[in-house]
Amino acid sequence: MVRFILIRLLQSVVALVGIAVMVFAMVRISGDPALMLATATSTAEDIQRIRVNLGLDKSIPEQFWIFVTDVVQGDLGESLFKKRPVTEMIGAALPNSIRLILPSWGVAMLGALLLGVLGATRRDTFLDNGVKFIAIMGQALPGFWVAIVSVFIFSVTWQLLPTSGLGGIDHYILPVAALAFFLLPGMMRLVRSSMLDVLDSEYIKLARIKGLPERQIIWKHALRNALIAPLTVAGILFAGLITGAVVIETVFSWPGIGWILVEGVMARDFPLVQAIILLVAVAVLGINLLVDILYAYIDPQIRLQKT
Amino acid sequence: MSDFGEETFDPNNNIATWYLFYDSVMNWGPDGNLVGEAAESWTISDDGLTWTFKVREGMTFHNGDPVTSADFSYSIKRFMAPDSTNPWAPRVRENYAGMSTPDKYTYIHKTKTPELTLVASWAAPLPILPSKYIQEVGFDYFLEHPIGSGPWSFVEYTPETNIIFEAFDDYWDGAPYFETLECIQVPEEATRVAMLKRDEIDLIQVTMDRTVELRDEGYRLQELGLPTISIYAFQGTWMTDGPTGDVRIRQAMSYAINRQEVIDTYFHGLGYPGCFWFMTELTWGYDPALDADPYDPELARQLIEEAGYPDAFATPTIHLYTPAQWSEEMLICQGYWEEIGLDVEVQIVEMGKFFDLMFSRADSPDAECVGQIWSWINPSVNQNVYHSSNMFTSLGVHTTANDPEMDVLYDQVLAETNLERQEQLWSEFMVRGHGMWIVTGMWQVPGYWVTSEYLGEFTKRAYLTYQECFDGIKHAE
Numbered sequence: 120m121v122r123f124i125l126i127r128l129l130q131s132v133v134a135l136v137g138i139a140v141m142v143f144a145m146v147r148i149s150g151d152p153a154l155m156l157a158t159a160t161s162t163a164e165d166i167q168r169i170r171v172n173l174g175l176d177k178s179i180p181e182q183f184w185i186f187v188t189d190v191v192q193g194d195l196g197e198s199l200f201k202k203r204p205v206t207e208m209i210g211a212a213l214p215n216s217i218r219l220i221l222p223s224w225g226v227a228m229l230g231a232l233l234l235g236v237l238g239a240t241r242r243d244t245f246l247d248n249g250v251k252f253i254a255i256m257g258q259a260l261p262g263f264w265v266a267i268v269s270v271f272i273f274s275v276t277w278q279l280l281p282t283s284g285l286g287g288i289d290h291y292i293l294p295v296a297a298l299a300f301f302l303l304p305g306m307m308r309l310v311r312s313s314m315l316d317v318l319d320s321e322y323i324k325l326a327r328i329k330g331l332p333e334r335q336i337i338w339k340h341a342l343r344n345a346l347i348a349p350l351t352v353a354g355i356l357f358a359g360l361i362t363g364a365v366v367i368e369t370v371f372s373w374p375g376i377g378w379i380l381v382e383g384v385m386a387r388d389f390p391l392v393q394a395i396i397l398l399v400a401v402a403v404l405g406i407n408l409l410v411d412i413l414y415a416y417i418d419p420q421i422r423l424q425k426t
Numbered sequence: 427m428s429d430f431g432e433e434t435f436d437p438n439n440n441i442a443t444w445y446l447f448y449d450s451v452m453n454w455g456p457d458g459n460l461v462g463e464a465a466e467s468w469t470i471s472d473d474g475l476t477w478t479f480k481v482r483e484g485m486t487f488h489n490g491d492p493v494t495s496a497d498f499s500y501s502i503k504r505f506m507a508p509d510s511t512n513p514w515a516p517r518v519r520e521n522y523a524g525m526s527t528p529d530k531y532t533y534i535h536k537t538k539t540p541e542l543t544l545v546a547s548w549a550a551p552l553p554i555l556p557s558k559y560i561q562e563v564g565f566d567y568f569l570e571h572p573i574g575s576g577p578w579s580f581v582e583y584t585p586e587t588n589i590i591f592e593a594f595d596d597y598w599d600g601a602p603y604f605e606t607l608e609c610i611q612v613p614e615e616a617t618r619v620a621m622l623k624r625d626e627i628d629l630i631q632v633t634m635d636r637t638v639e640l641r642d643e644g645y646r647l648q649e650l651g652l653p654t655i656s657i658y659a660f661q662g663t664w665m666t667d668g669p670t671g672d673v674r675i676r677q678a679m680s681y682a683i684n685r686q687e688v689i690d691t692y693f694h695g696l697g698y699p700g701c702f703w704f705m706t707e708l709t710w711g712y713d714p715a716l717d718a719d720p721y722d723p724e725l726a727r728q729l730i731e732e733a734g735y736p737d738a739f740a741t742p743t744i745h746l747y748t749p750a751q752w753s754e755e756m757l758i759c760q761g762y763w764e765e766i767g768l769d770v771e772v773q774i775v776e777m778g779k780f781f782d783l784m785f786s787r788a789d790s791p792d793a794e795c796v797g798q799i800w801s802w803i804n805p806s807v808n809q810n811v812y813h814s815s816n817m818f819t820s821l822g823v824h825t826t827a828n829d830p831e832m833d834v835l836y837d838q839v840l841a842e843t844n845l846e847r848q849e850q851l852w853s854e855f856m857v858r859g860h861g862m863w864i865v866t867g868m869w870q871v872p873g874y875w876v877t878s879e880y881l882g883e884f885t886k887r888a889y890l891t892y893q894e895c896f897d898g899i900k901h902a903e
Contacts, residue, residue: 162516201432271616282626283617
């Protein structure tokens with residue numbers, strides 16, 4: 120198991136280095152940020168001075184070396200536009216993102232598990248059709264539309280909940296529900312189909328012949344095996360939400376990572392974009408590593424395979 | 427606000443919050459005239475090289491310290507420091523010859539050459555900082571706990587969320603009517619509307635369609651700030667043998683646009699035809715010769731026929747690029763141009779690409795921007811001298827003009843030491859620029875904000891920027 124983890128860790132480090140090089144190159148291909156900082160009164164000399172101040176007059180290898188040495192020392196630079204240290208910006212935005220993602224993800228995963236199992240065990244019944252209807256609704260309705268409509272119904276018309284912003288528990292209800300509604304259907308379908316596969320397998324039939332209670336068969340024996348694929352997707356979904364919750368963050372004025380990443384991309388804010396992408400890469404690699412370890416825990420055959 | 431922009435209280439960078447808790451050296455009055463702010467008055471020597479500012483006596487910072495000439499010298503030194511990224515800093519820095527403070531309330535500033543148009547920098551604004559407080563606590567602490575002499579004192583700031591201020595009761599121009607001001611960042615327009623309807627917020631700005639909807643629902647509209655102007659400009663006209671190289675085509679394009687129709691329909695009647703490069707009737711040096719061109723499609727057709735369009739041009743298609751947010755207005759124009767027989771292709775580009783092309787000082791006909799048109803929709807300004815150096819002189823970064831006469835005229839304007847004569851020269855400069863047809867103004871739209879029922883009359887500086895009016899907002903009766 121230790122060897123398995125070490126190899127996975129090494130692979131993650133190699134992937135991270137590759138991502139760093141790629142991000143550094145790609146943000147520069149997008150153009151000259153000095154022009155985004157220029158104003159209608161800027162002369163050619165002013166624009167050149169901006170380049171010098173930002174270190175953009177240096178050669179690309181020099182810029183890369185500065186970037187790498189700074190990152191190693193934990194210095195992710197200063198946002199070109201917000202004029203704040205990037206670490207400070209991420210430090211403020213990341214907890215906000217987590218505060219939104221964690222309950223949404225939890226609600227969605229729990230809901231998907233329950234509804235997916237319910238759909239699979241009550242196949243083609245009224246309940247199963249209801250589950251499928253929710254799945255179609257969740258996948259067909261755009262997230263921003265659901266969010267805006269929910270604000271107008273629950274906040275403006277019924278005056279039950281605040282429209283947006285950070286705050287007490289009531290501020291969480293709409294954004295969490297909207298994000299969970301977006302996450303739930305895909306996962307629910309996956310759980311349902313995995314469960315259907317497992318429920319059709321020989322060992323489940325044997326368990327039934329042996330007379331094990333149906334509840335035990337479903338929740339103890341079937342679900343555990345049916346969870347392998349959903350577990351992987353759940354991990355990827357969580358990591359993706361760090362930047363992927365931008366629509367919900369925007370509608371609910373939730374100052375998370377997704378929103379500042381979009382701002383950074385629009386403004387060619389190199390340090391900010393580089394730092395967030397690196398952060399997300401670390402999160403994805405970390406979560407993948409965790410999922411791999413969980414895999415190996417759930418299914419011992421995996422850790423014995425050649426990695 | 428949809429975004430706070432730069433999130434620092436360093437006046438060398440931040441623009442959005444300057445107006446709330448700092449005072450500028452001077453500011454613009456309601457008629458485009460200059461009025462004193464931290465400087466109660468000022469004089470300029472006959473040779474135009476010495477500016478003497480009289481500091482407003484009795485004015486204090488939020489901690490009670492008096493505003494003195496030492497604060498002026500500290501603030502101006504910092505403003506023009508080599509690492510200052512303030513867009514107005516280079517103007518002051520490059521023409522600086524010295525400063526002195528003969529007494530507590532007199533600040534003297536010397537320039538190398540006469541440049542009366544520097545008033546644009548003094549009123550940019552150029553905020554006066556509390557030098558004594560900064561020396562005591564250090565600049566980093568000051569950035570976390572900023573104080574100024576403006577109508578609002580700083581209370582709390584949560585990045586990307588909100589900024590809270592409280593009224594400064596000893597403000598020299600009278601305390602604000604409201605006790606607290608909270609500026610909230612709300613990127614999504616629908617959310618801003620929901621917040622207004624939920625009584626969570628009192629003043630919002632939204633797109634024109636939403637503005638009209640809210641007005642029709644009974645919300646009051648308040649005009650704030652200078653109008654937004656819509657123009658388009660031609661690049662490298664002297665380097666291209668395409669249609670935009672011919673002044674008749676450029677002229678015809680302007681006559682083809684029915685500005686009033688666009689105002690009446692697209693802007694729901696909330697605008698006015700005509701504007702020029704960073705210029706409206708409120709801008710210093712405006713001349714009636716810059717008024718909107720008439721809608722005359724017959725004359726437009728005649729002009730393009732005289733130019734031999736399309737047969738006289740190897741590639742008759744005219745290219746225009748615009749960022750997505752301004753594309754609708756350009757697509758409307760495309761329709762008018764089509765009606766007179768011009769083939770104009772509108773290319774929607776990402777903002778970064780837009781800036782790459784617009785700020786490219788091309789020196790060869792092969793440059794990507796040469797022969798292209800770009801759109802620009804931006805607030806107008808009180809004085810557009812430095813903006814216009816980029817548009818009309820041969821050294822401008824936009825590659826729009828190559829007229830040595832304009833260079834000479836521009837230098838004459840800057841060197842003029844008589845204010846009245848200078849304004850006259852500036853009008854002549856702009857009128858000549860207008861005749862080159864390298865930039866065409868379309869319409870101007872006032873900045874309409876939607877207010878809640880709790881806000882009353884806006885009594886101060888609503889003609890400047892939205893931030894500058896907050897202290898003058900009365901409670902609703």
